[in-house]
Amino acid sequence: MLELIVISTLNGVLFGMLLFLLSSGLTVIFSMMGVLNFAHASFYMLGAFFGYQLTRWIGFWPALVLAPLLVGAVGMAVERYGLRNTHKHGHVAELLLTFGLAFAIEEIVSMIWGKSPVDYRVPAALDFPAFSLFSTNYPAYKIFMLAVSASIFVALLVVLKRTRVGLIVQAALTHPNMVSHLGHNVGRVFMLVFGVGSALAGMAGVIAGPALVTQSDMAGLLGPILFVVIVFGGLGSLPGAFIASLVIGLVQTFGVALNGSLASAFGPLDPSLGPSVLTDIWNVTIAQIAPILPYLLLVLMLIVRPMGLLGTRET
Amino acid sequence: MIDTAISAPYVKPAGRGQNLRFYGMWVVAAISLVVLPLVFSSGGSITSFSLIGIAIVFALSYNILLGQTGLLSFGHAVYYGLGGFLAIHMMNLIVAHKWPIPLPFIPLIGGFGGLAFAVVIGWVVTKRAGTVFAMISLGIGELVGSSSLILRSVFGGESGITTDRTSLPHMFGWSFGPQIQVYYLISFWLMVSAILMYALTRTPVGRMCNAVRDNPERVEFIGYDPHVVRYLACCFAGFFAGIAGGLAAVNFEIANSAYLGAVQSGMVLFATFIGGTAQFFGPILGAILVTYLQLGLANVTTVWQLYFGIIFIGIVMFAPRGIAGLVMLHRPLIRAGTLGMMIPSYLLSLLPTLALVCGGVLAIETAARYTQSEGEGKVVHLFGMPFDSTSLTTWAIAAALIVGGFLVARITWRRVAEAWDRATTAARDRGCLA
Amino acid sequence: MTPAIEIRSVDKRFGNVSIIQDLNLSVAQGERHALIGPNGAGKSTTFNLISGYTAPSSGSVLLRGEVISGLPPYQINRRGLSRSFQVTNVFANMTVWENLRCAVLWSTGQRYAFWKNIDNLPEVRDRATQILADINLATRRDVPAGLLTYAEQRALEIGITVAGGADVILLDEPTAGMSRAETERAVALIRRLTEGRTLLIVEHDMSVVFGLADRISVLVYGQIIASGTPEEIRGNPKVREAYLGEEAA
Numbered sequence: 001m002l003e004l005i006v007i008s009t010l011n012g013v014l015f016g017m018l019l020f021l022l023s024s025g026l027t028v029i030f031s032m033m034g035v036l037n038f039a040h041a042s043f044y045m046l047g048a049f050f051g052y053q054l055t056r057w058i059g060f061w062p063a064l065v066l067a068p069l070l071v072g073a074v075g076m077a078v079e080r081y082g083l084r085n086t087h088k089h090g091h092v093a094e095l096l097l098t099f100g101l102a103f104a105i106e107e108i109v110s111m112i113w114g115k116s117p118v119d120y121r122v123p124a125a126l127d128f129p130a131f132s133l134f135s136t137n138y139p140a141y142k143i144f145m146l147a148v149s150a151s152i153f154v155a156l157l158v159v160l161k162r163t164r165v166g167l168i169v170q171a172a173l174t175h176p177n178m179v180s181h182l183g184h185n186v187g188r189v190f191m192l193v194f195g196v197g198s199a200l201a202g203m204a205g206v207i208a209g210p211a212l213v214t215q216s217d218m219a220g221l222l223g224p225i226l227f228v229v230i231v232f233g234g235l236g237s238l239p240g241a242f243i244a245s246l247v248i249g250l251v252q253t254f255g256v257a258l259n260g261s262l263a264s265a266f267g268p269l270d271p272s273l274g275p276s277v278l279t280d281i282w283n284v285t286i287a288q289i290a291p292i293l294p295y296l297l298l299v300l301m302l303i304v305r306p307m308g309l310l311g312t313r314e315t
Numbered sequence: 316m317i318d319t320a321i322s323a324p325y326v327k328p329a330g331r332g333q334n335l336r337f338y339g340m341w342v343v344a345a346i347s348l349v350v351l352p353l354v355f356s357s358g359g360s361i362t363s364f365s366l367i368g369i370a371i372v373f374a375l376s377y378n379i380l381l382g383q384t385g386l387l388s389f390g391h392a393v394y395y396g397l398g399g400f401l402a403i404h405m406m407n408l409i410v411a412h413k414w415p416i417p418l419p420f421i422p423l424i425g426g427f428g429g430l431a432f433a434v435v436i437g438w439v440v441t442k443r444a445g446t447v448f449a450m451i452s453l454g455i456g457e458l459v460g461s462s463s464l465i466l467r468s469v470f471g472g473e474s475g476i477t478t479d480r481t482s483l484p485h486m487f488g489w490s491f492g493p494q495i496q497v498y499y500l501i502s503f504w505l506m507v508s509a510i511l512m513y514a515l516t517r518t519p520v521g522r523m524c525n526a527v528r529d530n531p532e533r534v535e536f537i538g539y540d541p542h543v544v545r546y547l548a549c550c551f552a553g554f555f556a557g558i559a560g561g562l563a564a565v566n567f568e569i570a571n572s573a574y575l576g577a578v579q580s581g582m583v584l585f586a587t588f589i590g591g592t593a594q595f596f597g598p599i600l601g602a603i604l605v606t607y608l609q610l611g612l613a614n615v616t617t618v619w620q621l622y623f624g625i626i627f628i629g630i631v632m633f634a635p636r637g638i639a640g641l642v643m644l645h646r647p648l649i650r651a652g653t654l655g656m657m658i659p660s661y662l663l664s665l666l667p668t669l670a671l672v673c674g675g676v677l678a679i680e681t682a683a684r685y686t687q688s689e690g691e692g693k694v695v696h697l698f699g700m701p702f703d704s705t706s707l708t709t710w711a712i713a714a715a716l717i718v719g720g721f722l723v724a725r726i727t728w729r730r731v732a733e734a735w736d737r738a739t740t741a742a743r744d745r746g747c748l749a
Numbered sequence: 750m751t752p753a754i755e756i757r758s759v760d761k762r763f764g765n766v767s768i769i770q771d772l773n774l775s776v777a778q779g780e781r782h783a784l785i786g787p788n789g790a791g792k793s794t795t796f797n798l799i800s801g802y803t804a805p806s807s808g809s810v811l812l813r814g815e816v817i818s819g820l821p822p823y824q825i826n827r828r829g830l831s832r833s834f835q836v837t838n839v840f841a842n843m844t845v846w847e848n849l850r851c852a853v854l855w856s857t858g859q860r861y862a863f864w865k866n867i868d869n870l871p872e873v874r875d876r877a878t879q880i881l882a883d884i885n886l887a888t889r890r891d892v893p894a895g896l897l898t899y900a901e902q903r904a905l906e907i908g909i910t911v912a913g914g915a916d917v918i919l920l921d922e923p924t925a926g927m928s929r930a931e932t933e934r935a936v937a938l939i940r941r942l943t944e945g946r947t948l949l950i951v952e953h954d955m956s957v958v959f960g961l962a963d964r965i966s967v968l969v970y971g972q973i974i975a976s977g978t979p980e981e982i983r984g985n986p987k988v989r990e991a992y993l994g995e996e997a998a
Contacts, residue, residue, distance in 0.1 A: 095446060103627070228454050515863060526843070533909075537909065539854075
């Protein structure tokens with residue numbers, strides 16, 4: 001039991017950090033440019049696939065550096081040639097552009113790499129158990145993922161709090177209109193922000209790919225959860241996104257680990273009742289409903305506090 | 316900022332002649348629906364028309380949210396799907412208990428299924444508008460979609476629930492076994508739904524939906540609660556989506572989790588947006604186009620969804636008012652008689668643009684075939700010509716078509732823009748603008 | 750008689766910044782009351798507090814003796830208070846006619862009706878036609894509101910505000926940005942449309958203020974420093990020092 005809790009906590013925190021890596025980029029882009037990038041999870045997927053392909057050609061460690069840069073370049077191109085031209089048509093059009101982009105990217109990825117999972121392996125240098133907890137071996141690669149995520153946060157924090165660019169981004173989180181009055185080359189700043197945000201998502205993909213499954217539907221699976229995190233934490237709030245990421249990461253990880261159901265707790269229902277909604281709910285395990293737990297949390301949050309945990313901005 | 320992508324231009328009040336034309340249009344539409352299968356009587360055509368009918372009702376219901384109230388939803392299929400499932404279960408219950416409810420009433424039951432869910436969840440979902448609403452709709456869509464695999468007794472798991480529409484009590488002596496009878500059932504509900512949905516736009520609540528879309532803040536200061544208006548829009552949209560789901564249940568005699576899924580939600584969004592959200596007939600056009608694309612493209616290429624995405628991106632970037640918007644853009648020119656000024660430049664730009672498109676298609680198809688592992692050979696057959704996907708020549712041709720086509724097309728597009736300026740100025744001079 | 754609007758000891762803070770401190774204001778029924786003061790004094794915030802756009806941090810706002818502070822704007826509007834906006838806030842994609850029709854809908858009792866055709870409601874049509882004539886935009890009936898000239902939009906803004914038949918009208922800088930001629934026409938329009946109603950108006954143009962108002966209150970740094978008839982205000986040394994300067998209108 002204790003083992004379950006500790007391992008699940010570790011995994012949950014890891015998943016939460018991954019979600020935050022993704023949602024922080026999304027939040028900064030949204031706060032600065034008012035556009036919610038539906039294709040953000042697609043950039044994550046591109047990172048994983050670029051990472052996989054580059055690892056096959058030049059090895060994992062160069063891929064770790066190169067793949068996020070490539071994804072960042074794609075992001076900058078999307079901003080420069082796509083979003084900038086759609087901006088005049090309003091936020092709905094921008095959101096729809098990123099939606100169409102997400103669709104197209106998923107199709108291109110399945111076209112090039114197929115629809116089955118690809119064999120993106122943990123690099124040999126990291127493929128050993130880091131430590132043993134009770135009877136389970138905790139893989140070193142996951143520690144590596146934690147380390148990378150943590151160092152990126154620290155770097156982000158330093159950039160945000162201590163540099164001029166960071167100051168501008170912080171201001172944009174609450175007063176985006178003022179940023180455009182500041183006299184900076186707004187277009188270039190936007191392109192850079194979008195590129196960095198996308199590169200962050202790509203980085204998340206590169207390191208998560210070997211641990212999770214790298215498949216052409218990974219954007220479609222992770223995307224909605226990402227948006228739940230954003231709405232749950234409050235649109236435009238980085239601390240909110242952080243808390244929401246951890247909460248949802250832990251909830252989902254614990255959910256998957258628990259095999260309990262009402263049936264296991266209270267015994268099976270009378271079999272003569274036959275199949276019905278009651279028997280379905282009675283017999284379903286927590287592990288089976290784990291994928292929808294984030295959405296239940298979302299509905300709960302909407303009822304109780306529609307602006308999210310720490311939300312300040314209207315859309 | 317005004318969302319020009321979805322907002323409607325104003326409607327001139329109708330004079331006598333316009334009233335006649337308006338009612339005439341509906342009569343013509345009704346007659347066309349009746350006559351269509353007599354003209355195109357092949358089995359495949361009638362099946363297509365049935366699918367299009369369902370898609371039109373679905374897209375029109377979606378536009379209540381998007382075009383009229385400004386609510387972008389990524390999860391509209393839940394109302395469609397729940398309506399479909401209620402219809403399927405009701406059909407099975409009717410057969411099992413021998414209730415005297417004939418088949419034509421089933422879509423209405425589907426409507427109530429969609430309405431019920433909207434009534435329950437709509438209040439919470441419409442608390443926020445804009446981007447947040449879009450994200451919430453996505454979450455609810457995923458919630459319902461995932462739940463459908465858990466509640467196997469209601470949703471039938473992966474295989475879904477089936478039924479037999481011919482076992483229900485007959486009406487007018489029709490068993491609704493043959494597809495043509497199902498088509499007429501769909502047409503009937505299509506006309507009824509379209510008329511009702513159009514009428515909704517002429518009601519006080521319909522007008523307030525537009526007001527909420529344009530300026531929700533101001534709406535509060537003229538005495539209306541925008542939340543209530545959005546909630547009502549959600550209920551109406553859910554009702555008509557449920558009717559579409561019920562029609563689908565009757566047509567396919569099956570309901571499964573795909574009815575509720577993200578792909579279904581995405582398709583109705585595509586259809587409505589590509590058709591144009593600012594005009595009532597926009598979603599109708601979009602539904603027809605998207606259904607034909609789905610039916611046609613899927614047979615011809617393996618990557619038809621990629622083409623969908625590209626077309627959608629193109630519309631969003633270059634024609635955000637959709638096809639209907641493009642049509643309406645030309646209306647002043649037609650009235651002023653200056654449309655002819657556009658024809659030469661349109662014709663001139665046709666060839667290079669076509670070359671660009673062909674190059675793109677060639678590149679995509681070649682890439683698709685090249686990366687494919689299963690054996691269909693490495694040769695792509697396009698435009699009646701074989702292209703070897705492994706040879707550099709094919710890639711060179713594609714590149715040349717794309718680059719060359721783009722460079723030439725750009726010049727011709729500039730001429731189109733100039734001709735457009737001249738034509739609209741002439742139209743304005745004749746007092747015909749908008 | 751109960752005052753139309755009464756503000757009692759209202760404070761408004763945004764975080765640590767106090768915009769309004771211990772504000773007290775009383776506007777009698779049927780009175781034309783002007784609220785003047787330097788930029789940043791809190792005049793728009795006061796309007797927002799009265800009309801329900803924000804709620805006071807403490808204190809209360811009363812409409813005809815009933816407490817309305819904390820109510821949402823649509824409920825305050827339904828009790829007979831209507832406001833206009835400093836930055837034109839019309840329904841840009843709808844025609845002038847449609848704008849006015851929406852503005853009269855609630856007061857004609859239509860609520861959320863979805864079974865009636867709006868073109869067949871005579872009361873809606875007549876009221877909207879009346880307002881259209883009053884604001885002199887009958888010739889621009891079918892133009893989308895976003896395409897009107899600035900002065901026409903301001904006229905429409907006022908039209909939407911009074912169309913619902915509210916008897917307490919708040920106008921926020923209605924003549925801002927207008928030429929002399931346009932201002933005079935606007936003032937005549939305001940005088941005509943608010944006949945018999947209570948008017949609270951924020952203005953910077955002193956000729957408008959002194960020509961229109963029965964009473965004037967001066968708001969400086971979130972506090973009312975003087976309140977009285979135009980003569981009293983013109984002669985008040987505190988007001989001269991804080992706001993009017995030596996070149997009083």
